[in-house]
């Protein structure tokens with residue numbers, strides 16, 4: 001019989017208060033985390049607000065957002081002797097900034113227009129444009145590095161697993177269909193794993209940014225529903241008759 005398991009009606013008021021302040025604090029923490037995500041990701045594509053482009057640039061990078069492209073589209077543009085050379089450099093960046101194309105097409109431009117300033121012996125603090133290795137540093141698409149993703153992943157997996165476990169433990173005291181319950185406790189964990197996995201995939205395949213957003217949203221939604229249903233049943237629900 002299901003009666004042998006503890007439900008919200010079986011726990012003390014003090015325990016309900018403790019559960020409630022915990023759940024509300026986690027809910028608030030989640031909202032603040034969303035605001036933090038907004039501020040750290042928005043506007044990367046040059047337009048205010050958070051968009052799928054921002055997510056792609058964050059994980060995958062973008063050829064138009066490299067330091068070199070920004071520089072020759074902006075403050076460094078007047079240093080180019082011929083405006084048409086800008087397209088040569090941008091095309092090289094878009095093609096992946098490899099060495100053969102650098103040597104053939106880009107090095108002559110940089111050597112003519114840029115290395116008067118961009119050479120370590122002259123300005124050690126400026127990007128070195130006197131050789132391929134130096135130019136590649138500012139020409140590659142960027143995005144998150146694997147070490148950075150690994151670091152953020154392990155923090156997320158450890159931290160969020162604890163949060164989801166405690167929310168789930170409380171949620172299990174709800175009086176709802178047991179099959180719904182069994183699936184509901186797995187969903188936020190599965191969504192979190194998919195989210196973290198899709199960061200790595202987005203680094204290689206930009207379209208996966210949609211999976212990052214969808215799985216992140218699913219985790220937030222499923223966690224939020226567990227919190228709301230738990231708080232509701234703790235205080236406003238009692239199964240009659242008894």
Ligand code: HEC
Pocket residue numbers: 067068071072075076079080110113114115116117118126127138
């Ligand atoms: C007259 C000296 C001078 C010349 C010539 C020059 N630069 Fe610069 N460049 C600078 C200085 C100074 C900075 C750092 C200050 C800044 O970012 O505005 C800089 C910064 C940069 C940066 C780094 C921007 C960042 O993200 O920090 C890039 C990339 C760059 N220049 C590319 C070029 C290219 C390409 C050319 C040739 C078309 C060029 N520069 C020619 C002086 C020069």
